[in-house]
Amino acid sequence: MSAPALQLDYYDGRSARPRRVAAHLSHDTLYLRGDGLVRSVAASQVRWPERSRGATRIAHLPDGGTLHCSDASAWDTWARASGLRETLMSRAQHSWRWVAACLALLVVLVVAIYQWGLPWASQGVVALLPDSVDQAMGDAAYASFGDQLLKPSRLPAAQRQRLQQAFGKAVAQAYPDGNAPHYRLMFHKSEIGPNAFALPGGVVVLTDELVELVDGDVEAVVGVLAHELGHVERRHGMRSLVQVTLLSTLSSLAFGDFSGWLATAPVLLGQAGYSRDAEREADRISIRILQAAGISPLAMVRFFDKIAPRAGDRESSVIGIAFASHPPDEERVAAFREAAQAEARP
Amino acid sequence: MNSTSSAHASNPAGPGRRTPHHEPPGWSGGVVDSDGLSGMVSSIGPVPPSNSVFSRLLPPHQAHHIPLEFTGSGSEYFRIWVVNLLLTLVTLGVYHPWAKVRRLRYFYGHTEVAGQGLDFHGEPKKMLRGMLLTGVLFAAYSHALEVSGIAALVAALLVAALTPLLLRGALQFRLANTSWRGLRFAFAGSPRSAYTALTPPLLLGLVPLGLGVYLSAPGQPAQPTSDVASIAMVLAYLVLGVSLPYFFWRLKKYQHDHYRLAQLQSELRVGVGPVYGVYLRAAGLLAVLPLTFAALVWLGGAAGAAGSAKWSVTLWAFAGMIFAFGGLYLYIVVLPYFQARQQNLVWTKTGNRYLRFRSDLSARAYILLQLKNYLLILCTAGLYWPWAAVANRRMRVAAVTLVSRIDLDELYLALKPRGGDAAAEMADDVFGFDLGL
Numbered sequence: 104m105s106a107p108a109l110q111l112d113y114y115d116g117r118s119a120r121p122r123r124v125a126a127h128l129s130h131d132t133l134y135l136r137g138d139g140l141v142r143s144v145a146a147s148q149v150r151w152p153e154r155s156r157g158a159t160r161i162a163h164l165p166d167g168g169t170l171h172c173s174d175a176s177a178w179d180t181w182a183r184a185s186g187l188r189e190t191l192m193s194r195a196q197h198s199w200r201w202v203a204a205c206l207a208l209l210v211v212l213v214v215a216i217y218q219w220g221l222p223w224a225s226q227g228v229v230a231l232l233p234d235s236v237d238q239a240m241g242d243a244a245y246a247s248f249g250d251q252l253l254k255p256s257r258l259p260a261a262q263r264q265r266l267q268q269a270f271g272k273a274v275a276q277a278y279p280d281g282n283a284p285h286y287r288l289m290f291h292k293s294e295i296g297p298n299a300f301a302l303p304g305g306v307v308v309l310t311d312e313l314v315e316l317v318d319g320d321v322e323a324v325v326g327v328l329a330h331e332l333g334h335v336e337r338r339h340g341m342r343s344l345v346q347v348t349l350l351s352t353l354s355s356l357a358f359g360d361f362s363g364w365l366a367t368a369p370v371l372l373g374q375a376g377y378s379r380d381a382e383r384e385a386d387r388i389s390i391r392i393l394q395a396a397g398i399s400p401l402a403m404v405r406f407f408d409k410i411a412p413r414a415g416d417r418e419s420s421v422i423g424i425a426f427a428s429h430p431p432d433e434e435r436v437a438a439f440r441e442a443a444q445a446e447a448r449p
Numbered sequence: 450m451n452s453t454s455s456a457h458a459s460n461p462a463g464p465g466r467r468t469p470h471h472e473p474p475g476w477s478g479g480v481v482d483s484d485g486l487s488g489m490v491s492s493i494g495p496v497p498p499s500n501s502v503f504s505r506l507l508p509p510h511q512a513h514h515i516p517l518e519f520t521g522s523g524s525e526y527f528r529i530w531v532v533n534l535l536l537t538l539v540t541l542g543v544y545h546p547w548a549k550v551r552r553l554r555y556f557y558g559h560t561e562v563a564g565q566g567l568d569f570h571g572e573p574k575k576m577l578r579g580m581l582l583t584g585v586l587f588a589a590y591s592h593a594l595e596v597s598g599i600a601a602l603v604a605a606l607l608v609a610a611l612t613p614l615l616l617r618g619a620l621q622f623r624l625a626n627t628s629w630r631g632l633r634f635a636f637a638g639s640p641r642s643a644y645t646a647l648t649p650p651l652l653l654g655l656v657p658l659g660l661g662v663y664l665s666a667p668g669q670p671a672q673p674t675s676d677v678a679s680i681a682m683v684l685a686y687l688v689l690g691v692s693l694p695y696f697f698w699r700l701k702k703y704q705h706d707h708y709r710l711a712q713l714q715s716e717l718r719v720g721v722g723p724v725y726g727v728y729l730r731a732a733g734l735l736a737v738l739p740l741t742f743a744a745l746v747w748l749g750g751a752a753g754a755a756g757s758a759k760w761s762v763t764l765w766a767f768a769g770m771i772f773a774f775g776g777l778y779l780y781i782v783v784l785p786y787f788q789a790r791q792q793n794l795v796w797t798k799t800g801n802r803y804l805r806f807r808s809d810l811s812a813r814a815y816i817l818l819q820l821k822n823y824l825l826i827l828c829t830a831g832l833y834w835p836w837a838a839v840a841n842r843r844m845r846v847a848a849v850t851l852v853s854r855i856d857l858d859e860l861y862l863a864l865k866p867r868g869g870d871a872a873a874e875m876a877d878d879v880f881g882f883d884l885g886l
Contacts, residue, residue: 114631196528
């Protein structure tokens, strides 16, 4: 036979004693001969080894036997001469050009998944989840905050009612068809300073401190609440939960082999990016509601002016921005100002 | 080596070969004392190899020392990694088991024991099945967590009840699919002993969860009961914390007592004491962080009170840095320290009368390696990752030495799996669970 032969060590899987055999491949059959052994195996049933530097080449036979060749280059020469085709994967990873192409493709894919894939998938998942899930999660979160951070509001009841009505009116005007997201506005004195936040399921918490900070500026409060309603409308809370889950699954698939902890860095970065997008989206909804209610978006500019002194000590380095959950205030103020100007123009 | 271990040597190790009738009488029971090799007990199958190579033991000081080697390279693994990652993403994760097999075959194949690489035989299709089932379990579990406290408790109970079985299945799968010189390894641990080892910590872990559910139940329990429950919860955490090294030891014992290659089975000959030692040292290293933080804050306050605002700010800035980078300290110093110490302790005490291991991983070198890895990963935006994985593996493998009291060439001739062909059959009846152990 013309096919080249290669001296290999054959292990039958029943003992650690190798048998020296000559292997040759012809007509898609692997023939082994030597040391009391004559065997033939269909080449397609053999699990062939991948090319790699240094390591012993090991082929798996279907019955648990193995063929070992410690001379890697002899194996490669034999495999080539015998017409054994390398898998596409193996060829790809041995050419730096292919690897570079794969890397480029990988980067494009990661960016695309991050930009479109994950938001799209999480939106799909959230759409499948019934509202009762949001409700349950929001209630649980509210209950646990409530114990530790939120105290009963000390604002005069009349002021609270005024704010509630102003916001209710704005919402009614912004959603004339009555399709406004369901929300429950809660006033609280808090340990977290001036703040407002929305929980899944529609609980919107407004702290006394925020109302005091804007000196009871009703329009500014309505702007802030409209922003929170934006989060409720888009179910940002649930979406971020789903996104975190998907992101960490992907990240641990990619990086889990070295350090599970470092694999959380891309998750944090990625989630911060999504969170900033969500804030921008909520700002746009706030602008829409304000305008529908006949309130100038400048109300929100006044709000940002008020919190500016407090925000001054926030990190503004590149790293700080990369990990921040909100876009920089300047950017947000500019958006509201621009909306106000666009409105002023005829 | 720990010479205080209780190997009651039935014949003191002397030079030269022993004649068969000097063999300890333990063969009938299948377990033999370690015979002068401190810290070791060996067990072997019921076949009494009275005239085999197993009776011609070299005295301990003449044993062969064969360093393990890792011959993989970062640049090669980088290329495997990139292709794997791309295909995994393109297939939305379905390719993951195939990627894992290719990665494991690379790492195993380049881990050389006495000049022969290990090999991995896992079938991706089976592993996909295992992965899907694990995924379904996990999804069901996390869904239950969101539904209600009671549902979470039931789900946690179910998961706890399944965990020992899953662990054993994963160990069986991994070992049965790992081979050396054509021989498959095996995991001989029974489900029963898995439950014995794991049930106490799992139950203890469930106590706080159960109490939490009880306390937050809608019909608020009366004040005294709720106080008792809170105290019980704190106690449960405390007991769990104090007994963690003990449970870790039980787990390691379950694993390392049941690794098998042909007739040879390994045993972990170490008491719980040294495990506590490793944990305490790691905890001490960990405690440095909050202590330094507290000291800096206190000093900063004192300097401020003494009128030196500049010093006060500097000290507080340092304290702030410790606070911000505490995680890094944990993952670059404390955890690697623990891993190195634990590998040395556990592997040096693993083996049997004929073969055993020795691990001398320098904690300092391993910590420095982590520092280098993290820095380079940061500088290369993550692309250094595969090099880091290879470097870690190389250092951990290269620290291990195989110590054999049998001439290896003779050992090869004598190694025979029990009961005929154990090679592929063993692997066939295990489900494709692979928890990445």
